[in-house]
Every structure is written in structure tokens, then in C-alpha cells.
Amino acid sequence: MPLADRIRPQTLDEMVGQSHILAKGKPLYNIITKGKIPNMIFYGTSGVGKTTVANIIAKQTSMSLYRLNGTQASTSDIKDIVSNLGTFAAANGILLFLDEIQYLNKKQQQTLLEYIETGEITLIASTTENPYFYVYNAVLSRCTVFEFKPVTPKETEPAVRRALDLIGKELGCEFKADDEVIEHIAYGCGGDVRKAVNTVELCALSCENNTITMETARILTQKSSMSYDRDGDKHYDILSAFQKSIRGSDENAALHYMARLIAAGDITSLCRRLLVTASEDIGLAYPMAIPIVKACVDSALQLGLPEAKIPLADAVILLCTSPKSNSGVMAISAALEDVEKGNTGDFPRHLQNVHYDGEGAEVKGQHYLYPHNYPNHYVEQQYLPDEIKDRVYYQFGENKLEQQAKAYRDSIKGKSGK
Numbered sequence: 001m002p003l004a005d006r007i008r009p010q011t012l013d014e015m016v017g018q019s020h021i022l023a024k025g026k027p028l029y030n031i032i033t034k035g036k037i038p039n040m041i042f043y044g045t046s047g048v049g050k051t052t053v054a055n056i057i058a059k060q061t062s063m064s065l066y067r068l069n070g071t072q073a074s075t076s077d078i079k080d081i082v083s084n085l086g087t088f089a090a091a092n093g094i095l096l097f098l099d100e101i102q103y104l105n106k107k108q109q110q111t112l113l114e115y116i117e118t119g120e121i122t123l124i125a126s127t128t129e130n131p132y133f134y135v136y137n138a139v140l141s142r143c144t145v146f147e148f149k150p151v152t153p154k155e156t157e158p159a160v161r162r163a164l165d166l167i168g169k170e171l172g173c174e175f176k177a178d179d180e181v182i183e184h185i186a187y188g189c190g191g192d193v194r195k196a197v198n199t200v201e202l203c204a205l206s207c208e209n210n211t212i213t214m215e216t217a218r219i220l221t222q223k224s225s226m227s228y229d230r231d232g233d234k235h236y237d238i239l240s241a242f243q244k245s246i247r248g249s250d251e252n253a254a255l256h257y258m259a260r261l262i263a264a265g266d267i268t269s270l271c272r273r274l275l276v277t278a279s280e281d282i283g284l285a286y287p288m289a290i291p292i293v294k295a296c297v298d299s300a301l302q303l304g305l306p307e308a309k310i311p312l313a314d315a316v317i318l319l320c321t322s323p324k325s326n327s328g329v330m331a332i333s334a335a336l337e338d339v340e341k342g343n344t345g346d347f348p349r350h351l352q353n354v355h356y357d358g359e360g361a362e363v364k365g366q367h368y369l370y371p372h373n374y375p376n377h378y379v380e381q382q383y384l385p386d387e388i389k390d391r392v393y394y395q396f397g398e399n400k401l402e403q404q405a406k407a408y409r410d411s412i413k414g415k416s417g418k
Contacts, residue, residue: 003201017151044148047192050126063095070103101125102134150191188221251320285325285399325397345385376412
């Protein structure tokens with residue numbers, strides 16, 4: 001067995017992290033100690049204690065424990081477990097620990113549903129994906145969701161030291177490691193205690209004279225100081241944090257999240273988010289940001305990593321320090337809302353393409369006023385359909401450029417006498 005399994009905590013007191021739900025007096029702690037176990041879903045990244053807590057719960061209940069993994073479980077596996085209900089094999093009910101529930105299809109989840117509802121099966125499911133997106137609603141509504149957060153480096157250190165002591169006892173020696181080495185291993189796991197403990201095992205097996213040096217720790221520590229999955233929640237969390245940091249004019253935070261994307265080698269997502277942010281959040285307050293960012297993105301894609309980080313960093317800092325306006329996105333959103341509600345109407349006749357007026361037309365001719373034939377290239381006329389002729393979608397932002405545009409618009413409208 002890997003060291004991470006040999007050292008797995010057997011009680012809640014041995015757990016590291018998750019103090020928001022497992023500290024004394026916290027919800028999950030109280031549920032476990034009282035022994036009345038409801039249906040639960042544990043949501044969080046790998047190596048943060050979901051399976052460990054499920055094992056601790058299983059030891060404190062008289063129910064028969066069954067385990068399934070969603071990546072391998074079939075409908076027949078579920079039916080085999082259900083067939084034990086009402087027999088001596090499940091006299092006190094069944095506790096089903098279902099790992100990676102997100103991989104079960106809807107039919108498989110529905111097979112469990114009636115037994116979860118009656119209480120014949122108590123479900124403890126775990127998932128690394130957001131259960132509100134991946135778990136069937138009827139199952140979700142019968143479960144309490146607990147989020148397991150990445151374990152901080154400080155919280156991970158006791159597990160690293162305990163792992164070092166255990167493998168030393170198993171091998172009949174005492175391993176030495178400076179505090180800086182312990183901290184490096186704890187930090188390098190990226191909130192995944194299992195990775196940190198496995199790294200301890202590798203370091204112990206490869207070191208000389210029972211001493212783990214910083215050089216050894218650096219070589220063997222898995223590069224996982226951030227959790228990232230291009231198809232998972234963390235991918236979108238990083239991109240969301242990145243754009244919101246730009247929107248909030250915090251260049252330091254934006255550069256941090258940019259660095260995490262670059263470390264993951266995902267400059268494609270980074271470039272796409274920069275392009276949309278230039279239009280969505282800076283927009284008309286500084287329209288030149290849009291072509292500048294496009295040029296930076298083109299340069300980055302042509303250069304490739306590692307040089308790509310330079311123009312991309314310039315783009316990030318430019319957007320963070322630019323004035324902000326979302327007037328454009330608000331305007332098109334309001335216009336789309338009208339269209340989706342059917343608030344459209346026919347085109348004003350003078351805007352239609354020139355064509356023959358039928359005999360029944362009340363007004364013959366197009367009567368379009370060509371703005372370039374008038375002072376300031378402006379003339380008052382109706383452009384929206386009659387049903388929404390007074391609708392206003394765009395509101396000028398309070399930044400310098402949009403206010404200048406507003407002043408110009410007001411001036412030409414005033415000179416037209418309307």
C-alpha cells in the first residue's frame with residue numbers, strides 16, 4: 001500500500017484541514033459524533049480527506065458498508081447491492097460510499113433514488129466536480145452537500161512530519177529533514193495531502209544517509225502548487241478570478257492568475273479571456289485597448305512560451321490600469337432582451353431597402369433623409385420600429401471618452417434644433 005493509505009487518519013482528531021466543517025462544534029463533526037448519518041455528498045479536489053472522512057463514518061455505524069467507484073460501477077453493481085436489503089447481510093441497513101458519483105449516468109443514479117428516499121440505503125458520495133452541475137437533481141435534493149477545501153501548507157505540515165516518522169519506523173531508521181524541507185513539500189502539494197505524503201515516501205527512499213535535502217525535495221515534489229483541470233471547475237475558477245481581477249483594476253492579482261495559467265501551459269484560454277475582457281470591461285472607456293490587446297495576443301501566439309508571457313503581461317497590466325466601462329455590453333444585453341421577448345415590430349418605411357410600394361400603401365415613396373446632406377452630418381428621424389421607438393439601450397459611461405462623445409452628440413442635436 002502507498003504510504004498515503006498506510007497513514008490515513010483513523011479518527012477525526014487525526015484529520016488535517018477542513019476545520020470549517022470538522023472542527024468541534026462544526027456541522028459535519030456534530031453529525032458524525034451523534035451517529036445519525038444522513039445522505040451526504042462530499043465535494044472537493046483530490047487528496048483533501050473526502051474518502052478518509054467516509055471511512056471514519058463507516059467505522060462508527062452498525063450499517064453494512066459497500067463501496068462503488070463511479071468510473072467503473074455498472075447498473076448491475078448497484079442492483080447487486082440493493083439485493084442485499086432485507087437480508088442478514090444488511091440487517092441494519094446499507095451505507096454506500098460512492099466515489100466519483102459524477103461518472104454515474106442519470107439512469108444509474110435513479111436506480112438508487114427510491115432506496116435513498118426510504119432510508120434503506122444511506123449514501124455518502126464524493127465528487128471532484130460541482131455536484132450542482134453533475135448530480136441528478138432528485139438525488140441532490142435528498143443529500144446534504146459539504147465542500148472540502150484545499151488544505152493549506154501550514155495544515156499539511158503535521159501530515160508530512162507524521163509520514164516521515166512512520167516510514168522511519170517501518171524502515172528502522174530516523175530520517176532527518178530541515179523545517180524548510182518540510183515546508184517545501186507541504187507547499188508543493190497544492191492542497192493535496194496525498195501528494196505531499198507520497199512525496200515524503202519518494203524522498204525517504206531516494207535520500208542518502210537518511211537525510212532529505214532541499215535539492216531532493218525540489219526534484220521529487222510534484223509540480224502541483226495549483227489545482228488545474230482544463231475540463232473542470234478549477235479551470236473556470238482561475239479564468240473567472242483572472243477577469244474579475246482585471247475588472248477590479250488589481251494588476252497584481254491578475255498577474256498572479258495569469259502566471260497560474262501560464263504554469264499550466266494554457267495560453268489559449270488566457271488569450272481568449274483577455275480579448276473578451278478588453279471589450280466587456282474596458283470597452284468604450286478606452287477603445288484602443290481592444291486592438292492593442294489583439295496585437296499582444298497575436299504576438300504571444302506567434303512567439304509561444306516562454307516568450308509569450310511578455311506581451312501577455314503587457315496586455316494584462318494595460319487592461320488593469322485602463323479606465324473601465326461596461327456600457328457596450330449592457331447596451332447589447334438590453335437590446336437582445338427586447339428581441340428575445342418579441343419586442344421588435346416592422347422596419348420604418350424610410351429605412352427599408354428601396355422597392356415598389358403596393359397599391360394599398362398609405363404613403364408612397366421611401367422619404368429617407370440622408371444625414372450627410374445636413375449640417376454636422378445629422379438629421380432627426382425615427383430609426384426604431386414604432387412599437388419601441390422611444391427605447392434607450394445605451395447609457396453613456398461616466399469616463400472621459402464617453403462623456404466627450406455625449407457632449408458631441410448633444411451639440412449636434414442642439415444645432416439641428418431638435
